[in-house]
Amino acid sequence: MSLDAAGVESEWWDQRQLADRFPQFRIGEGVEVLWQKDTGFLYASACVLIYLQLAEAHGAEVREDTSVIEINWQETYPEVITNGERFQGKKVIVTAGAWTGQILSDLNLPLTVTRQQVVYYRPTDANLFQRDRFPIFLDVTWNEVLYGFPVFGREGVKIARHGMGQPVSPDTYNRTPDPAYIEHIRSFLRERIPDAAGEALFAQVCLYTETPDEDFIIDTHPDCTNLVLATGFSGHGFKFASLVGRILSEMALEDTTGFDISPFQLTRFEK
Numbered sequence: 671m672s673l674d675a676a677g678v679e680s681e682w683w684d685q686r687q688l689a690d691r692f693p694q695f696r697i698g699e700g701v702e703v704l705w706q707k708d709t710g711f712l713y714a715s716a717c718v719l720i721y722l723q724l725a726e727a728h729g730a731e732v733r734e735d736t737s738v739i740e741i742n743w744q745e746t747y748p749e750v751i752t753n754g755e756r757f758q759g760k761k762v763i764v765t766a767g768a769w770t771g772q773i774l775s776d777l778n779l780p781l782t783v784t785r786q787q788v789v790y791y792r793p794t795d796a797n798l799f800q801r802d803r804f805p806i807f808l809d810v811t812w813n814e815v816l817y818g819f820p821v822f823g824r825e826g827v828k829i830a831r832h833g834m835g836q837p838v839s840p841d842t843y844n845r846t847p848d849p850a851y852i853e854h855i856r857s858f859l860r861e862r863i864p865d866a867a868g869e870a871l872f873a874q875v876c877l878y879t880e881t882p883d884e885d886f887i888i889d890t891h892p893d894c895t896n897l898v899l900a901t902g903f904s905g906h907g908f909k910f911a912s913l914v915g916r917i918l919s920e921m922a923l924e925d926t927t928g929f930d931i932s933p934f935q936l937t938r939f940e941k
């Protein structure tokens with residue numbers, strides 16, 4: 671198992687052990703539960719703010735509300751064209767998420783942008799779902815991958831399905847959550863975590879940028895080694911942001927990285 675290989679402690683629990691520790695869950699007999707005591711989550715918007723502050727503290731100039739319209743990579747030093755300005759860099763790093771396929775359209779990157787939804791449900795008793803009493807979980811026993819968090823930052827228990835979103839355009843996708851999806855997730859909660867199956871307090875639509883194998887793309891442009899790109903994080907990229915940032919900065923500053931990024935190269939899609 672990957673956790674063992676990485677030297678990370680974990681335990682297998684049965685139904686009774688889960689009920690003793692987290693009575694909020696209802697699982698069938700015979701279902702095995704993998705427990706990892708150090709599991710955590712990142713407060714994503716606070717992380718992004720800190721990244722920006724650190725970048726500025728190290729001399730970066732942050733341009734907000736500035737859209738890149740085109741990247742001219744045919745030059746030795748790629749040129750970034752925005753509304754009214756042009757920038758040329760010895761190295762340019764592109765991490766445009768769901769828009770990377772458009773910005774680098776000549777590459778025909780194997781990216782599919784999909785629509786995802788998260789919902790916050792009212793619990794019968796919010797105390798049952800505080801961080802010291804309820805874990806971050808991932809349930810793979812319901813023919814889908816469903817995950818959830820303790821109450822944090824917003825009222826309600828945050829639950830979502832990983833993947834299975836429909837392909838969309840990042841410019842025109844429907845940002846209104848689907849009532850059918852909210853009901854579908856609630857039916858999961860009624861079965862598995864009945865105390866969290868209250869009304870939907872808040873729901874949000876966002877995007878995954880998926881590759882065919884759900885692994886990332888971290889590489890240089892095949893025809894311009896001064897253009898570095900990182901995309902296709904397939905719904906599991908945020909936790910790696912610090913590491914990917916380090917890799918990208920090494921690729922930009924030193925032309926190479928000490929980390930093994932061979933699984934993330936574009937050439938894998940040629941096979």
Ligand SMILES: Cc1cc2nc3c(=O)[nH]c(=O)nc-3n(C[C@H](O)[C@H](O)[C@H](O)COP(=O)(O)OP(=O)(O)OC[C@H]3O[C@@H](n4cnc5c(N)ncnc54)[C@H](O)[C@@H]3O)c2cc1C
Binds near residue numbers: 736737768773903904
């Ligand atoms: C519902 C949901 C749940 C998720 N849960 C997890 C999780 O539990 N764990 C995890 O690790 N990851 C999770 N993720 C995935 C994670 O959010 C992404 O993998 C990560 O944000 C991808 O980073 P990125 O930099 O590639 O793209 P983004 O974070 O989307 O950043 C791209 C940036 O580029 C900017 N941009 C785009 N086009 C242009 C342009 N033309 N000009 C200028 N700027 C531009 C955008 O405005 C944006 O700021 C989740 C995602 C969703 C939607």
